Amino acid sequence: MNPMPDHWNYVLAAYGLAAIGVIGYWRYLAARARALSQSRRGTGRRA
């Protein structure tokens, strides 16, 4: 007997949003590191 339906859509929404958050933060860190190393290289060339 199953008193509750499965609600797979809720499961997918929870895991999907968590994945978006984690991947989004990872991409933000990668972009920030790239921008900082590029600006350091630029400063080094000018000096």
Add this chain to the structure above:
Amino acid sequence: MTRVLGWLAVCALIMGLVADFGWAPREMTQGNVQRIMYLHVPSILTAYLAFALVLLGSVAYLLSRRASWDHLAASAAEIGVLFTAITIVSGSIWGRPTWGVWWTWDARLTSTAVLLLVYVGYLLLRAMVDEPEARARYAAVVGILGAANIPIVHFSVYWWRALHQPAAMLGPGRAPMPGWMKAVVLVNWIAFTLLFAYFVSRRMQIARLEEQA
């Protein structure tokens, strides 16, 4: 080291997903929607770890005035906010089919929302102060005071009458779930902790680059 941590985190997250959807059986009362627990519980436990590190970094900074402790606190706070947001969103999505509401002003939910706001405030404070030493000092004070909310969140289900279930892990007494369920939570907790360690390591590298820029 950071790269190794990243790959370990990816492998552990894949193992976690296999455990969540391949190994863990369908729960008898709630059905498959209970699988959200394997995301929800490890994410708040990782957030506790993050905010405990904010406390450690803040105290150590005030005692030593070394910038690396401030970098640790700032990095852990940012990632703690991410994991707290995942906890709140996944809990809200789980609450809709099981409680019938997206949100209720229950003690656990409210104290977790306050926890999120405190550390969002911590990050806003850091963004508002330009002078690095003053920023680190003010942030350390907020980081120490904010940590008082961690036990309030965790024990709120025992201190007040709450709709939220008792603590699945780290609660007083035995965890109210079978061994296989605890094992799946543990696998995901290890995966999230590795992901957290990877993010902290990466974020601290960026903080050092920002300081040199």
